[in-house]
Amino acid sequence: MKFSHWLIALAAVLTGVALGLFYGWVVQPVQYVDVTPGILRADYRADYILMVAEAHQQEQNAEMSARRLAALGSEAPAEMVAWAVEYAAQNGFSAAEMALLRGLLNAMQTYQPQGGGAP
Amino acid sequence: MMKNALLILLALALGFAGGLAYAWLLAPVEYVDASPALLRADFKDQYRIVIAASYAASHDLARARARLSLLSASPLDDLNAQAQRMVGAPDAAQNLQLLAQLATDLQNGAVSALPGAASTVTPSPAIVESALPEETPRSVFITEAPTAEFIQTPFAFSAFTLTPAMPTATAPSARPFVLIGQEEVCNSSLPPGLLQFNLVDARRAGIPGVEITVTSIEGEEILFTGFKPEVGAGYADFIMKENVSYSARVGAGGAFISNLSAPACNGFLGGLALAFQQR
Secondary structure (H helix, E strand, O other): OOHHHHHHHHHHHHHHHHHHHHHHHHOOOOOOEEEHHHHHHHHHHHHHHHHHHHHHHHOOOOOHHHHHHHHHHOOOOOHHHHHHHHHHHHOOOOHHHHHHHHHHHHHHOOOOOOOOOOO | OHHHHHHHHHHHHHHHHHHHHHHHOOOOOOOOOOHHEEOHHHHHHHHHHHHHHHHHHHHHHHHHHHHHHHOOOOHHHHHHHHHHOOOOOOOOOOHHHHHHHHHHHHOOOOOOHHHHHHHHOOHHHHHHHHOOOOOOOOOOOOOOOOOEEEEEOOOOOEEEEEEEOOOOOOOOOHHHHEEEEEEEEEEOEEEEEEEEEEEOOEEEEEEEOOEEEEEEEEEEEEEEOOOHHHHOOEEEEOOOOOOOOOEEEEEEOOOOOEEEEOEEEEEEEOEEEEEEEOO
């Protein structure tokens, strides 16, 4: 086999790889289903935390709120809420919503998990 | 010449397969901005519970509906399906009540009295009187197939005067229920042995989210009102077996009715309709 033939074969392989990558990443990327809340878009994540804050205002149950926040990932609940407060401040959340988030943040900062039952 | 073309094609195919394997298996596209619709079923359930809990606090029905629509195109069906899955699960009672309340309000398109809210709200009697006109008694039991029409008279929660600092009212679900009516239903087009419950408050408005425990020698089953809002907010039903005696307890510490059994009608198994009112 001539050197030029090897070059042509190599070029064909590389072209194939490029086409395969384009197809696999752009044309037909892996479809995700059954994802975890950890990869929710920031606005959905913030809204979820806001919902927990709204519920917390009425229930005043830090254990329950921490358990709900745990669905978002392994971060400490206070860190999640602190992120949400920051996000809310940057994205024009209302004063009432900010107050709810701060209330939840206070609760999570002082929250102590009970005997391993809570996350 | 032909051989060369085949070799090139083979090389191209090998490269394509390698590229695809890398793109799909080794380094697939990573999702970082997923929408709630992509969540796993159990996380969607959790999401719905948080929406319902948030709704119980905010009473913002439009927002709850918008949030639910992020999860699926048929939020009401999904709420009901989730409730069915949760019945019998440990510590599910509170969440079921929240889901039932939200399902009922979505169906009716109006915010109703929320059990959780009522415990911290002292409505002004004068305002309540004007906001809640006396309703005429009505039956919400199913007596004709497929279902009887149920007309809910919604009222605006915002008509209440909120004074959270003086929690004096008792939550509706905490007050006892008493049996005010019991009748046999002989209708061959209804499911045989249908045991129907209709729970109303003092003004005869249906109360969703109330736990009903039905017991027989075969075991115990827990129902909640409000999961068939098309029939009535305070409606729940159960299928009795022939020749089995049942007892039912409505609400916590409420009415206890025993010796309930499906009546024999003209050649088919009939049902019972029980009406309870909160005192």
